[in-house]
Amino acid sequence: MKPSLYTCLSPALLHLYDVSNSVVVIIDVLRATSTIATALNNGASAVIPVDSVVECIRIGKELNSITAGERDGQVAEGLQYGNSPFEYPQSFIGGQTLVLTTTNGTKLLHMAHKNGAKQIITGSFPNISRVCDYLLAQNTNVVLACAAWKDKVNIEDTLFAGAVISRLKSHFELACDASQMAESLYHTAQNDLYEFMKERNATHYHRLTKYHLEKDIRYCLTNDGAPSLPFYSEGRLINLS
Template identity: 60%
Template sequence: MNKKPTLFTSLSPALLHLTNLKDAIVVIIDVFRATSTISTALFNGAEKVIPVAAVDECKRLGDEIPNAVTAGEREGKVIEGLQYGNSPAEYPRAFIEGKTLVLTTTNGTKLLHMAFERGCAEVVTGSFTNLSSVCEYITNQEKNVVLGCSGWKDMFNLEDTLFAGAVIDRVKERFIIHDDASLMAQQIYRLHENNLYKFIQNTTHWHRLAAYGLQRDLQYCITHDIANVLPIFKNGELVVYQ
């Protein structure tokens, strides 16, 4: 009988260096709202999403790439010089189909590049919006997996950890899981899965974004499988896994 692959959870980008990423699949998790927006744009027909850290690079690519849309926020507001924000609601099929979304984020983009620098095999992105696609993919690949929570400015946050817990709860029989971060994530998710919407309103990030009137976005971001495609990172771009 073949040995099962391992699964670990990194609760923050600041902890990623403590995890062996060599030849592993890293799932980048940034529930509020980057990875929810990425899956939504691709589900609604975007050709690709290009995640970048720097605003200047986002603007440059927007000028160079045909049919590109530039997007990004800081503190809940669209960045000056960019066209759109980080709300999934901004990317319906009628608008985004066939276009390239160039998206600047802080936490998720940073984590993605860190993962490759540390030798991971590949990167996919996940949130509640594409929970089933993430779970199906990582179980079918039979590779070691690291669930990478983007957190907030290198700090732990609950919404990303809850999603990690949801993944673990579904795939736990297919992996060797022996780390306390994964145990905690699964237990928190199991404890609150039936009242997730109510519980998650206690989180710091919810309060921060709700202050900008983004409650509808936040509810969308914890809705299971509402944009159920798998974004996979290839050649600097996130595309739908086929």
């Protein structure tokens, strides 16, 4: 019997899914989970995801770590760095611990943990192949959890869920209409995800282009530029070898 695969399109819907027997994939394509994958791929020892700026600053001081994060697409007040993957080259992040807070993704990760998720990993286009390989190897139920934008469904996270489903659907029972919808959207967009976001007036596309972050968007929509596997354990994300 095949394991089940569900897609949760918004954190506001997470309570509808039984995560206790599932691998939960936290998806925040623009830009949290893309940045996490990049930092770990470039040698960060760990990423500690926190859900508030105050907690980020506290832990950063306690561990003498890099503190980073954003609110509404910009560097959060009181933090050293932002949420762009280009801020974390190997020469800077190698061997360092990054304490990170974001508007949507890190909050959803903590929600999944509090709801008793069996396992938590993070996914994005830069590490899509590692994510898919891991899910195949686990052979257990999966919840693709989209961070969305302040509980409102967004295009980019749904596209990533659809891309994963497109690769894995023969190995899983697609157990909800949201999974079917995500895959259909991805097949419509797959030839050029960036142009699809632009043509459809995606809200986060406009939010980031306002800050001249087109380079970030293109990177975050490109496959396998940061092939790490961020795995949540004991309060931190590590690169699972």
